[in-house]
Amino acid sequence: MTTTQARQSSARRPVPGRTIRLRILRCDGPGKPSRWETFSIKVESGANIISCLQQVAANPVTADGRATTPVVWDSGCLEEVCGACTMVINGKVRQSCSCLVDEYAPGEGDQITLEPMSKFPVVRDLWVDRSRLFHALRRVKAWVPIDGTYHLGHGPRESPDAQATRYVLSECMSCGCCLEACPQYNVEPDASAWDTSFIGAHAISQARLFNMHPTGRQLAGERLEALAGPGGVNDCGNAQNCVKVCPKHIPLTESIAAIGRQSTVHAIASWFARG
Amino acid sequence: MTQRVIVVGGGLAGLAAAVRIAEAGLSVDLFSLVPVKRSHSVCAQGGINACNEVARQQGYSEYEHFDETIYGGDFLADQHPVLEMANWAPRIIDLLDRMGVPFNRTSEGFRDLRLFGGSLFKRTHFAGATTGQQLLYALDEQVRRYESQGSVVKYEYWEFLRPVVHEGVCGPRCVGIVAQDLRTMQVRAFRADAVVIATGGPGLIFGKSTNSIMCTGAAASRCYQAGAWYANPEMIQVHPTAIPGADKLRLMSESARGEGGRIWVPRRADDRRPPREIPEGERWYFLEEKYPKYGNIVPRDIATREIFDVCVNQGMGVGGENSVYLDLTHKDPDYLTRKLGGILEIYEKFVGDDPRHTPMKIFPAVHYSMGGLWTSFTPGSYTPAAPAPGHVSGTRAPIGSEIGMGLQPGAIENARTNIEGLYAFGEVSFAYHGAxxxxxxxxxxxxxxxxxxxxxxxxxxxxxxxxxxxAGELDEAVFRRAAEQEERTLKRLLGTTGQPADERTNPYIIHKELGVEMTAACTVVREEGRLRQCLATIASLRDRYSRVRLGDLAAWTNQSLAFTRAVGDMLILAEALAMGAIERRESRGAHYRTDYPERDDAGFMKTSLAKYDAASGRTVLEFIPIDASLVVPRARTYGKKESAADPKKQAQAVGAT
Structure with a gap:
């Protein structure tokens, strides 16, 4: 079902010039207690969560008229290609920029709930620290090991089908939706545990992407070994939540299966090589 | 002590610099407001230009790419740097290809090409409609590789506050920066033997634009206030096709037109029928009518002015509003998904209509700054006795494309600001794109x-x-003093929280008013009286800003503080911009003055140079000559209202495939 169809099927006509309520789970910093605060927002047509939060920043007063601090959140491109503004909205993880108020709160007084992602340590309010996610990309050596940047001619030729497969995988914007939805992935503030705790679907899929590339493949063995140990591909519990929440529709479960197969083949090959 | 380079900004320019410098064996400290993978370069959609083998065999050349860029920039860019860039372009595509960028492919597996504005040849390489994202990721991955080896250290969520400029024996020299951790709010000075500023454009000065939330121009403004010159501040590109929104104006890529998208409005202003019910004969394809040669792929400034004219002056916008149709519905939906999927999805997500079946409604929006920090260069080996006449498209190039003809490779003056040791790369620099x-x-x-x-x-x-x-051996006091100055500014801002801000002292409202004023006075159409009024508005906003009040006292992750500080820097850059727009009494490229509608080469084929007078806090503007030693300027008409000479190229130009 396309976005348009989904929208039309669930359509309740948005009330123009209405006021909605934004209920936000707040926290002043690591180790500080959390609290709920609700804000009344007058919305115009085309409003999204970002434009609502911008109103709160300019005028941080709660629905019951109490002055408070502005809500802190992370954002960047506002067109769902940078991944920054990911949060939990009405219980479901997604980017807040593409979350339209007309869909989520079409009626006067409708409420939208915002929470920070729960699988990463909170920095403040809706802003979480996703360093572990980028660490995972180092863990699987998510790059093509080129021979430097001097001119050495073009890269490998590629069929349109292979390009199409790689392109979809390469659209991963490291937002963390797949990790928030994963029952196997839990908050881990201790960076020294990041090399052995579950790496998550996004990094497994990136390993598949680079293992597909003719030059990237040179590191395939190292990637598969990194994914064979604790916190690797075998820790996946096959809940398949990741693929359902991926905003870029990346076939994450296919990637996990592909890397699972590659790992098995690699393990057998290494075993024979040792013998 | 090992030599270190600081790179500020983790978009394409900053990452490419980090890779190249780390590869040479130096250590790089990379500062970014956001994790570098989330930099604004992700928003670039359409592609990257370079001469290629197919186009070459049809008569295209690096030289034509150079000539197109100079002509497209309306003869304002210094010419030698543009020549070198065009000559280098095919090598850059090859390198990105080796890094694994999933460029779209032909059925035989070669890199596919698309048509783009300002050219009659297909010379734009692309990865779906998210080319910028794919290029950024490829460089991000290479930087991660160096990060793993320890030669690049990332400082993400750190904000650049000022360059540390040291008065040495041979004049001012940049020896480091002061930066702030946006989580802990710690302010620190960092030493560096050279600093590369690669912080992108200042779109937020216009309030809503196609730019990301961090594109405030504050970093450029801070260098400017520290004595770096700012060139052609008035040259702001307004992209013809954007999707209006409450929080930002989202870009609808030029590739939509490159792939055959047609711009039109109903011939009758009161025609309220749904677009697909309006018959062909009752639609006004105004770009195709006025520019038969280039049609819908005229350069951006021209398309923007025509759309603006149709909507604002003639009142012919769709439904009486400021919008025109960008129509792709005549193309095969599968083809569109393959070539433009990413951007069609953005439209569908944010507007709710599927552009494969319903024409998109778009309007121009501030997009890019051609102006930026002034940079120098060392010319290369091509120094003709007299500039060549304008290149005729598709004819033999007068010179080859060897490296070093445009710029001297490895010269330390290339892309350097007027401050020794301080470089400017990417959109934050003024080079290459002229007007x-x-x-x-x-x-x-x-x-x-x-x-x-x-x-x-x-x-x-x-x-x-x-x-x-x-820099590692300089007196610690140099760095301590610089950090203390920034701490004083912070203390002053944090000291303002005693009472709540009102409309006049709220930084968000000051910013909003700045954006509205700049958009009204300094975008598509400009005129002296209105620009002077704009300067007066900026002055009053600066006055209000001096009494600005913060909404947050927090000593931890205080976003209000960072935003408020940036608003002050935006106001200063905005003033330079408006002054440039006033003083450039001609029309050239994106800068269109109703009171001076013609280009004036004798008076203004010059770089406008803004210098900040620290004592008065004001901009002083002058004009300096440009390097026009390679091509003679010619009228920039894009064949307006002429009949197209070559019907085959005309068909190509309107995107028929």
């Missing part, structure tokens, strides 16, 4: 700066002042 940037040349200029000019930075460390007097 208007051609589509798909921005990604090119960013990566070119990083790769080509990055070598000059390396040579500066090896042979320049740092080799005799390393």
């Amino acid at each position: 208007n940037r051609l589509g798909a040349n921005a990604l090119l200029s960013c990566i070119f700066d990083g790769l080509f000019c990055g070598v000059g930075v390396v040579n500066y460390l090896r042979d320049g002042s740092p080799s005799k007097s390393p």
Whole structure:
């Protein structure tokens, strides 16, 4: 079902010039207690969560008229290609920029709930620290090991089908939706545990992407070994939540299966090589 | 002590610089407001230009790419740097290809090409409609590789506050920066033998634009206030096709037109029928009618002015509103998904209509700054006795494309600001794009700066002042003083929270009013009286800003503080911009003055140069000559209202495939 169809099927006509309520789970910093605060927002047509939060920043007063601090959140491109503004909205993880108020709160007084992602340590309010996610990309050596940047001619030729497969995988914007939805992935503030705790679907899929590339493949063995140990591909519990929440529709479960197969083949090959 | 380079900004220019400098064996400290993978370069959609084998066999050349860029920029860019960039372009595509960028492919597996504004040849390489994202990721991955090896250290969520400029024996020299951790709010000075500023454009000065939330121009403004010159501030590109929104104006890529998208409005202003019910004969394809040769792919400034004219002056916008149709519905939906999927999805997500079946409604929006920090260069080996006449499209190039003809490779002056040791790469610099940037040349200029000019930075460390007097050995007091100055500013802002802000002292409202005023006075159409009124508004906003009040006292992750500080820097850059727009009494490229509608080469084929007078806090503007030693300027008409000479090229130009 396309976005348009989904929208039309669930359509309740948005009330123009209405006021909605934004209920936000707040926290002043690591180790500080959390609290709920609700804000009344007058919305115009085309409003999204970002434009609502911008109103709160300019005028941080709660629905019951109490002055408070502005809500802190992370954002960047506002067109769902940078991944920054990911949060939990009405219980479901997604980017807040593409979350339209007309869909989520079409009626006067409708409420939208915002929470920070729960699988990463909170920095403040809706802003979480996703360093572990980028660490995972180092863990699987998510790059093509080129021979430097001097001119050495073009890269490998590629069929349109292979390009199409790689392109979809390469659209991963490291937002963390797949990790928030994963029952196997839990908050881990201790960076020294990041090399052995579950790496998550996004990094497994990136390993598949680079293992597909003719030059990237040179590191395939190292990637598969990194994914064979604790916190690797075998820790996946096959809940398949990741693929359902991926905003870029990346076939994450296919990637996990592909890397699972590659790992098995690699393990057998290494075993024979040792013998 | 090892020599270190600081790169500020983790978009394409900053990452390309980091890779090149780390590869040379130097250590890089990379500062970014956001994790570098989330930089604004992700928003670039359409592609990256370079001469290629197919186009070459049809008569295209690096030289034509150079000539198109100069002509597209309306003869304002210094010409030697543009020549070198065009000559380098095919090598950059090859490198990105080797890095694994999933460029779209032909059925035989070669890199596919698309048509883009300002050219009659297909010379734009692309990865779906998220080319910028794919290029950024490829460079991000290479930087991660160096990060794993320890030669790049990332400082993400750190904000650049000022360059540390040291008065040495041979004049002012940049020896480091002051930066702030946006989580802990710690302010620190960092030493560096050279600093590369690669912080992108200032779109937020216009309030809503196609730019990301961090594109405030504050970093450029801080360099400017520290004595770096700012060139052609008035040259702001307004992209013809954007999707209006409550929080930002989302870009609808030029590739939509490159792939055959047609711009039109109903011939009758009161025609309220749904677009697909309006018969062909009752639609006004105004760009195709006025520019039969280039049609819908005229350069951006021209398309923007025509759309603006149709809507604002003639009242012919769709439904009486400020919008026109960008129509792709005549193309095969599967083809569109393959070539443009990413951007069609953005439209569908944010507007709710599927552009494969319903024409999109679009309007121009502020997009890119051709102006930026002034940079120098060392010309290369091509120095003709007299500039050549304008290149005729598809004819033999007068010169080859050897490296070093445009710029001297490795020269330490390339892309350097007027302050020794301080470099500017990418959109934050003024080089290459003159008075208007051609589509798909921005990604090119960013990566070119990083790769080509990055070598000059390396040579500066090896042979320049740092080799005799390393930043690591300078007196600690130099750095402490710089950090203390920034701490004083913070203390002053944090001291304002005693009572709640009102409308006049609220930083968000000051910013909003600045955006509304700049958009009204300094975008598509400009005129002296209105610009003077704009300057007065900026002055009053600066006055209000001096009494600004913060909504947050927090000593931890205080976003209000960072935003408020940036608003002050935006106001200063906005003033330079408006002054440039007033003083340039002609029309050229994106700068269109109703009171001076003609280009005036005798008076203004010059770079406007803004210098900040620290004592008065004011901008002083002057004009300096440009390097026009390679091509003679010619009228920039894009064949308006002429009949197209070559019907085959005309068909190509309107995107028929």
